[in-house]
Amino acid sequence: xxxxxxxxxxxxxxxxxxxxxxxxxxxxxxxxxxxxxxxxxxxxxxxxxxxxxxxxxxxxxxxxxxxxxxxxxxxxxxxxxxxxxxxxxxxxxxxxxxxxxxxxxxxxxxxxxxxx
Amino acid sequence: xxxxxxxxxxxxxxxxxxxxxxxxxxxxxxxxxxxxxxxxxxxxxxxxxxxxxxxxxxxxxxxxxxxxxxxxxxxxxxxxxxxxxxxxxxxxxxxxxxxxxxxxxxxxxxx
Numbered sequence: 001x002x003x004x005x006x007x008x009x010x011x012x013x014x015x016x017x018x019x020x021x022x023x024x025x026x027x028x029x030x031x032x033x034x035x036x037x038x039x040x041x042x043x044x045x046x047x048x049x050x051x052x053x054x055x056x057x058x059x060x061x062x063x064x065x066x067x068x069x070x071x072x073x074x075x076x077x078x079x080x081x082x083x084x085x086x087x088x089x090x091x092x093x094x095x096x097x098x099x100x101x102x103x104x105x106x107x108x109x110x111x112x113x114x115x116x
Numbered sequence: 117x118x119x120x121x122x123x124x125x126x127x128x129x130x131x132x133x134x135x136x137x138x139x140x141x142x143x144x145x146x147x148x149x150x151x152x153x154x155x156x157x158x159x160x161x162x163x164x165x166x167x168x169x170x171x172x173x174x175x176x177x178x179x180x181x182x183x184x185x186x187x188x189x190x191x192x193x194x195x196x197x198x199x200x201x202x203x204x205x206x207x208x209x210x211x212x213x214x215x216x217x218x219x220x221x222x223x224x225x226x227x
Contacts, residue, residue, distance in 0.1 A: 035216075045153075045164065045207055045218040061215040062117075095163050101211035102151035104175060106163035 002026040004034075004096050004107035011113045012086050019082035020110050022096030029077035030054040033100035036070060036081045039109075040092045050100065051079060086114045118143055118210050120219035128227040135195040137222045139208035144188050148172070149212035152184055152193045156204045157223070164207065168193065198224070 007021040022034065035050035049060045053072040060070070072079045079096055094110045097103035119142040129135055139150070148171035153164035166175040168184035171191055181196040195202055203226050208219040 044221045045155075045209070047209075047216040047218065059214060063215075097163075101149065101216075102166060102169040102209065103153075103164075104166050104169075106165075109163055 002105045006107040006110045009111040022079045024077045034079040035097050037095045038092045090114050122219035122222045126223045130227045137193040139191040141189040145210045145212045151209045153207045154204045
């Protein structure tokens with residue numbers, strides 16, 4: 001069974017760093033892209049970035065390039081999204097999803113709250 | 117980037133009725149690289165579910181009352197007879213041109 005299991009909810013202060021995770025199982029982790037999709041409170045879905053764990057090829061949304069970093073660890077079949085300095089506007093639900101085009105499996109989501 | 121505009125914003129219908137959702141792209145979505153997702157509101161952390169890919173191919177396990185159609189810049193998701201579990205928010209997504217983009221969503225609510 002394909003599963004994407006994400007790490008737990010986070011509460012952070014502006015300026016802090018954060019790394020959230022998404023562990024894939026039940027499929028060949030290195031053969032599928034993993035994407036991160038943001039959903040701000042009460043809003044729609046926004047594609048952020050994606051990585052191909054097989055060769056670490058990455059793609060970013062131009063609007064978010066430089067603000068987040070996507071990575072993956074083949075040995076633990078885990079993908080990551082990280083921030084070096086959070087802002088209040090980063091408060092959102094973050095989903096990981098499998099696929100390089102459309103997304104057939106999704107993680108359960110991580111609620112990130114950034115507040116002073 | 118390709119902007120996807122969904123209409124209507126909200127659709128108020130009764131169970132058993134037909135729902136027609138529109139997704140219009142700001143430029144041609146080549147190779148019918150368009151997907152539809154369903155997201156149940158009101159439940160914290162409910163991820164979207166893939167319904168349709170390639171504009172008209174149903175994902176695994178999706179009932180045949182869901183039908184996708186269209187090409188170029190105009191796409192449609194039709195739900196032939198609404199079941200109680202179909203009341204949700206629906207998003208289209210294009211993957212023809214990077215960055216991939218989503219529409220703003222159409223909420224299908226119980227009338």
